[in-house]
Every structure is written in structure tokens, then in C-alpha cells.
Amino acid sequence: MIQARFDLAYPGFALHADLQVFAHGIIALFGPSGSGKTTLLRCIAGLERTGNGMLRVQDEVWQDGANFMPVHQRPLGYVFQEASLFPHLSVRQNLEYGLKRIPPAQRKVQLEQVVEWLGLNKLIGRDSPAGLSGGERQRVAIARALLTSPRLLLMDEPLSALDAASKREILPYLERLHSELEIPVIYVSHALDEVARLADHLALMEQGRIIASGALNEILARLDLPTAHLDDAGAVIKASVAVHDEKYHLTRLDFSGGSLWVSKVERAAGSPVRARVLARDVSIATVMPQGSSISNIITTRITGIQDEGPDRVSLRLAAGDGQILLSRITRRSRDQLGLTTGMEVFAQVKSVALIA
Amino acid sequence: MESAFSSADLSAIWLTFKLAAVVTVILLLVGTPIAWWLARTRSWWKGPVGAVVALPIVLPPTVIGFYLLVAMGPSGPLGQLTQSLGIGLLPFTFAGLVIASVFYSLPFVVQPLQNAFEAIPERALETAATLRASARDTFFSVVLPLAKPGFLTASVLGFAHTVGEFGVVLMIGGNIPDKTRVVSVQIYDHVEAMEYASAHWLSAGMVVFAFVALLALYTLNPTGRRRS
Numbered sequence: 001m002i003q004a005r006f007d008l009a010y011p012g013f014a015l016h017a018d019l020q021v022f023a024h025g026i027i028a029l030f031g032p033s034g035s036g037k038t039t040l041l042r043c044i045a046g047l048e049r050t051g052n053g054m055l056r057v058q059d060e061v062w063q064d065g066a067n068f069m070p071v072h073q074r075p076l077g078y079v080f081q082e083a084s085l086f087p088h089l090s091v092r093q094n095l096e097y098g099l100k101r102i103p104p105a106q107r108k109v110q111l112e113q114v115v116e117w118l119g120l121n122k123l124i125g126r127d128s129p130a131g132l133s134g135g136e137r138q139r140v141a142i143a144r145a146l147l148t149s150p151r152l153l154l155m156d157e158p159l160s161a162l163d164a165a166s167k168r169e170i171l172p173y174l175e176r177l178h179s180e181l182e183i184p185v186i187y188v189s190h191a192l193d194e195v196a197r198l199a200d201h202l203a204l205m206e207q208g209r210i211i212a213s214g215a216l217n218e219i220l221a222r223l224d225l226p227t228a229h230l231d232d233a234g235a236v237i238k239a240s241v242a243v244h245d246e247k248y249h250l251t252r253l254d255f256s257g258g259s260l261w262v263s264k265v266e267r268a269a270g271s272p273v274r275a276r277v278l279a280r281d282v283s284i285a286t287v288m289p290q291g292s293s294i295s296n297i298i299t300t301r302i303t304g305i306q307d308e309g310p311d312r313v314s315l316r317l318a319a320g321d322g323q324i325l326l327s328r329i330t331r332r333s334r335d336q337l338g339l340t341t342g343m344e345v346f347a348q349v350k351s352v353a354l355i356a
Numbered sequence: 357m358e359s360a361f362s363s364a365d366l367s368a369i370w371l372t373f374k375l376a377a378v379v380t381v382i383l384l385l386v387g388t389p390i391a392w393w394l395a396r397t398r399s400w401w402k403g404p405v406g407a408v409v410a411l412p413i414v415l416p417p418t419v420i421g422f423y424l425l426v427a428m429g430p431s432g433p434l435g436q437l438t439q440s441l442g443i444g445l446l447p448f449t450f451a452g453l454v455i456a457s458v459f460y461s462l463p464f465v466v467q468p469l470q471n472a473f474e475a476i477p478e479r480a481l482e483t484a485a486t487l488r489a490s491a492r493d494t495f496f497s498v499v500l501p502l503a504k505p506g507f508l509t510a511s512v513l514g515f516a517h518t519v520g521e522f523g524v525v526l527m528i529g530g531n532i533p534d535k536t537r538v539v540s541v542q543i544y545d546h547v548e549a550m551e552y553a554s555a556h557w558l559s560a561g562m563v564v565f566a567f568v569a570l571l572a573l574y575t576l577n578p579t580g581r582r583r584s
Contacts, residue, residue, distance in 0.1 A: 071485040078486035088501040098487035
């Protein structure tokens, strides 16, 4: 368990955060700019000392009242928004900076291993980090943090300073860390697509408070939360690769509430995948559509309806065993189709983003 | 001319070198914590302390020398302290000259160090802390290497400025051969005695020394290039 409670106030900003999560997988702190995500992360790291706080990570108390474990004694890794590599050290010395300060008996990972994971073989011989690209620098920074064998990894928008190409370059590495490492990660982000792709647990922040916290799917599918009203709102479905259609270059994904055809994915049958379905890509039919170009049609039941501005509504659709879809349609369509909670409808999914 | 420098000249040169070296070492030890504090503090005291440190830049050396003389004198606080410690009085001794020079050259060491420390981003220190480095460890493994150009500048300026002092030396040290008669005072003596040739040799030596010191500073120190 990670239990954190922090209260602090600056002119124009106050943090009153209370977070309790299982220390497992990737925990995303999501919210708009200025909602206090980074401040909360810095409190957890011990980089902010002002105010009151209580922090317990697994069975260790890091902060409670007057007890304050200094940053350098906390077994954590921190990846800042900018890579913050030491300019006076070579790439190898940067990687070894934290490693050298960990007693050999407490090291859980080797330098070679981490270099391999993050694809740093060609970079480790560089005399200075000055010539590295943004994505390369961030990979070195992540490796440097991992080499301290942290019990908790804190990442503060590690992708937000990067261009789209560098983001695409790094995301697979982050996914690998997720699947291969046992280290819990607290990941701050204001990009919903990143969160949907990486997170297992989602804590939403607004004006210095945590307004909701729970499993990723559960939070994304709640109509009462701001995440459901964002432009790129959508649900994440946990599916597995079923069959490939070589002729049309398609792959069928099966999940408990049905199946989805997507562009062919290069994965063996049976592999788990995450599929993200945006609310605006889901339309509704009350009878099974005939002669439609949309081949992904899922039988669902409406479990929630909420107005979305003057012209639109959001629908929450249950498909099978706990899988939820969101749909955004016009208010007029809702009235013309007479949609109400509890009705069985057909969700037509126009496009699916495979995210992991 | 059989020799460019008389034995009195050589003795003054050696004394000047010894004084500047001792003062530079003391200044680096004393100036580093002051500069670090000035660079990092958010205290209200930053302004007043910074101004006091910078005073020797604008005050006439005779004013500094005068107050130090009073302080070190028999009824001054420093003088009473040294007397009670059994050291005796400091004016007209090498030790007195060292203390006076430390005050006189302080801003020339503190200011370059302060600039160098201020240029180190807070983030570098935070990063080191998250990589398990204590504050002390961070100072030696991150701050010192990043501030190296500042230390070079501070050392050269502190040394050269001490070599070049005159007014403070006259007020505190007087003109005692082998004890307080440094090069600048020796030149003054030569001129008073109308020994212009000897004054030339020493003066030219000072010009060359100052030029070489500054040249070394500007060529070795990469900060100028990095900033441009």
C-alpha cells in the first residue's frame, strides 16, 4: 500500500491530497495543469518539505508529523520532466551516479541489464550527454533512476517535453518496464492517451485534491468525472488476440462482451492487448444494423446517460462481464431513438486504437 | 646593470607571493560558504550581507585599512581578542597583513563563486538527492565540478588583487623588510628614492604578471564561450 496525505498552501494554491493505492503497476496522477499533480509527486519524493504530511510506502513510514526521511534516504527513483542529466559527467557516469551510491547487496538490477532494456548500447560510450536527442536523454534518465533499485518510481510527465516522434520512441520502453519490472510507478500526466496506454490505476486531481481514484477502466467509464467529458474521452477494453485474417490484413480481438476487428497486429494468438475506444467513435443503433461498413457491432446495455453541453449526450454502455464502453451522440439522436437507461442497444465502433 | 632585482626586491617579491597564496587559500575556504549562502538563500539578510561583502570594491583602501587598524589596535575588539589569546597585536605583522588582505579581496572571490553557484539549477541538486546523494556528497560530486570555472576565476582574481594592494598594506603593515614590505610598497620606496630603473623593473614585472594571470583566466575558462 501507498498511503499519502499532504496539506500545504502557497499563495494562490493549496494541496489537500489524500491518496491510498496498492503499490502495484502504474498509478497515474491525472488532471489539468495546476491541479497539484507535480506538487503531490514532489511531496511523495520529499522534495517539498513545507506543510503537513503523512506518507507510508508499503511497511515503511517516510514522513509523519515531525519525522521526515530526507530525499536521499528514500528508496525511490525520480524522473523529471526534463531529463536533468549531469552535464559534467559522461553518459556512463550519469548512469553510475546513483548505482555507485547503492550498497552492492541492495542492487536488484545490473547496469548491463538496464542498458539493454532501454536500448542504450550505442549511447553509453558518449563522453557527454550534450549531443543526445530529447528522447535519448529521457531514456538515460529513466535508466539512471532504475539503477538505484528503487522500491517506488516517480515519473513527472516524462514525455511532455518531447516531440511526437520521441514520444513514440519512448512509450514502448515504458510499456516494457511495466510488464517486466515489479516496481510500482506513480506517473504524473495530463495526456489522457498516455494514461490510457500505460496506467493500471488512475487518480484524478482537481484544484489540489484527489477527486477519484480507482482501476483505470472503472474511472474512465464514470460519467460523473471530468475524464468522461474530455474531447478524447473513451474507454479501455482488455482483450486478447483471437485470430488473424491474412487475406484482409485484420485481427480479431476477443473480450468478455464480444469481439472487435482491427488492423492486423503482429502478436501471437492469445496475447493480451489493451484497446482504446473513443466515445466519439461509438454510434448507437436500436436494431441490428444491416448493410453497414462498420463491422464492429457490440450488443450492450445502457447503464448511464449524461448531458454533454447543449447538443450532446454521453452514454455509458455495459458489454459483457464488467467491460464498459462510452458513446457520445447528439441529444436529438437520443430523443429520436428514445434511449433510456436499461435499454439494450447495438454499439457501432468506428475505430479502435490498439494501445498495448 | 648587473642584476635587474636587488635582494630587497627579491625579498619583497617572495613576500608578496607568500601573502597572496595564503590569502587566496583562506579566501576560498571562507568565501565558498558565504557565496553558497548568498546564492541559495531567500533570507532578508541576503541584500545587507552581499553589500557588506562588496564594500571593498568601492571603498578607498585607506578607509578599510584605517578601520582594520583601529580594530586590531590595543583597544579594538580584534586587538583585545588577540592580546587575551597571547598572540599580541596584529598591526605591522604578516598575520595582520593576511587578515587585512582577506577583507580587502573578499568580494573578488565571493562574487565569481556566487555567480557560479547561482548558475547551477536547483534541479541538479534535486536530481542528485533522488539518486541517493546527501547534501555534502552533492556538493562535492555536482556543485564543485559544475562551479569549476568560478573557482578558477575566484582564485586568479583573489590572488592578483592581493598582489596589487597598496593602501591597506601601508595602513596595516607599514614598511618592514621581510615582514610587510610587499612589491607595491617597494616600488613606492624606489620612486621616493628616485631609483627609477629599479621601480621600472618591479612595475614592469607587475604588469606582466597581471597580464599573464588575466590571459590565463580568459583562455582557460570556458564560461565565456559557453554563455555566448
